[in-house]
Amino acid sequence: MDFKKKYLLQIIKSNSDSENVSWLETKVDFITSKLSTKDLYITYSLIGTKFKKNNTLNGKIDHAELSAYLGLQKASIQEIARIFLLKSVLEFNPDFFKDKVANIIQLADTSELETFLKFLVLLPNAEDYKFVAVEALRTNIATIFDAISAHNPYPALYFNAQQWNQMFLKAAFIESDLTAFNAIDERANKDLARIISDYAHERWAAGRTIDPYFWRPVTNFIEGALIDDMRRLFESNDVFENKVAAICCFNSTNKMGKKMLEKYPVFIQQLEEKKLTWNSLKD
Amino acid sequence: MKDKMMFIDPHIHMTSRTTDDYEAMAEAGIVAIIEPSFWLGQPRTQVGSFQDYFSSLVGWEPFRASQFGIKHYCTIGLNSKEANNEALAEQVIEMLPLYLHKENVVAIGEIGYDDQTPAEDKYFRMQLDLAKELDMTVQVHTPHRDKKAGTIKSMEVCLEHGLAPENVIIDHNNEETVKEVLDRGFIAAFTIYPKTKMGNERMVEVVRKYGSTNIIIDSSADWGVSDPLAVPKTAGLMLRSGIDKDDVIKTCYKNAFDAFSKNGKMKESHWLQTDGINQSKLFNDNSVLRGQNPKISSDKIV
DSSP, X not given: OOOOTHHHHHHHHTTSOHHHHHHHHHHHHHHHHHTOXXXXXXXXXXXXXXXXXXOOOOSOOSOHHHHHHHHHTTOOHHHHHHHHHHHHHHHHOHHHHHHHHHHHHHXXXXXXXXXXXXXXXXXXXXXXXXXXXXXXXXXXOHHHHHHHHTTOSHHHHHOOHHHHHHHHHHHHHTTOOTTOOSSTTTXXXXXXXXXXXXXXXXXXXXXXXXXXXXXXXXXXXXXXXXXXXXXXHHTOSOHHHHHHHHHHHHHXXXXXXXXXXXXOHHHHHHHHTTOSSSTTTTO | OTTSOXXXXXXXXXXXXXXXXXXXXXXXXXXXXXXXXXXXXXXXXXXXXXXXXXXXXXXXXXXXXHTTTOEEEEEEOOOTGGGGSHHHHHHHHHHHHHHTTSTTEEEEEEXXXXXOOHHHHHXXXXXXXXXXXXXXXXXXXXXXSSHHHHHHHHHXXXXXXXXXXGGEEEESOOTTTHHHHHHTTOEEEEEOOSSSSSOHHHHHXXXXXXXXXXXXXXXXXXXXXXXXXXXXXXXXXXXXXTOOHHHHHIIIIIHHHHHHOTTSOOOTHHHHSOOOOBGGGSOSSSSSOSSSOOOBOSSOOO
């Protein structure tokens, strides 16, 4: 995300003691002018004691996109102060500070790691930290997985298809909220559609249900086994599964899908009037 | 659960324990634990081994504990045994400041003397200076051999480095050391070992003789023969032996809380106001649950 660090400072100032704000600014100057790794680490640590974890922020940020994202992720002033520090040093001398910042991330505790993952996208050269983001997909701690996957633009911007698919499948596997992804339609791909179908068959074989939102990425790839899957969804006793099949077939170009949909004029009408969409599925 | 006593075990190495232990501990009333960083039996040869161990104490292990309704804190430090590998010790010391402000770190520990070598002395003192600079509580491991002299020396060095005795917990006491520790104003912790050393009958007599002020009971359970239920079992024995309930609460809960909550990381609200256990919050593919039904406690932990 492209923004100037002064916007972070603006919100820090409206929510902290002026003494702590000047401390932070002085430290940033010192760390950058002296290229002091030790002071970077100590400052990063001490922010934890000088800035509050409270996430009700006073004042406004004159940058709509940044403001919306900090609000969405419920950023605390402590988290914002840490982002400010890291952004400042990385902008000043990326070659020197890149590895130092990577080291801070490597030593994070659980809640610090959540912070990094949620706000990686705000750091300059965010792609440098992709290893950490992909590693978070392998975690067994739900809050860590959600930090990188839910309402986070990072995966859509930087993950390759294999990484994206790994994230989507794991989210389904651990029964995370599948509506929380950014760019779910844009990142859909044929391989993911096949994975979804295979996993659905596994769940059905085990007599287990499937989150209806799981089907969303198959829309543009309905062929072969997925046609039978759509038929099964249309014939399901679960009305959400019927609706899911209708939305997928309506948006798909597959002729077999369109033909199946013809049997459900009520859905067709709702779809044409845009009353039945992914966003209104559970309304 | 309202009438059940609550316990804190302020010294237990859960990294070496099983989920059965966590279940039994929660069942016995243990609400919070402190896991000191220590020697893992196999000496470490790389600084990265320390880093991953410390990261586990501030990452995975607190998460694992939370799945059983137990709040996990830790103390971070270079233990005395491994202080003798000086090249490695230097690197570990350099890394410590990055861990000491993590959200579940309540003290620097367990540090102190093992064989009372010059290297142990050097790194013990360096960490005491760090504690002084960062205003942190210290958890001191006292030696198994030449115990009394080592304990006295530990306290003298703490005072020499300007630490307040009420901010230092001297651990692994026995009848021979307790008086020296209490007289100097330090906090005396006792490790209850199941078969040897300090058994819980002896502990009852210590409390009878010295009272409950500044006395803490812990299990120090680790990878050796040890009992993760030592604190609640000793509390039970104290009650049955006629020790006042207030003294039991102080030695098995309150004193540990007071001693380790000074930097504000440890809060009673962490276990008094919880959502109860909800293992469904965690992943079941490769985690503490392996195909079992998740346990969701119907009763909040109060």
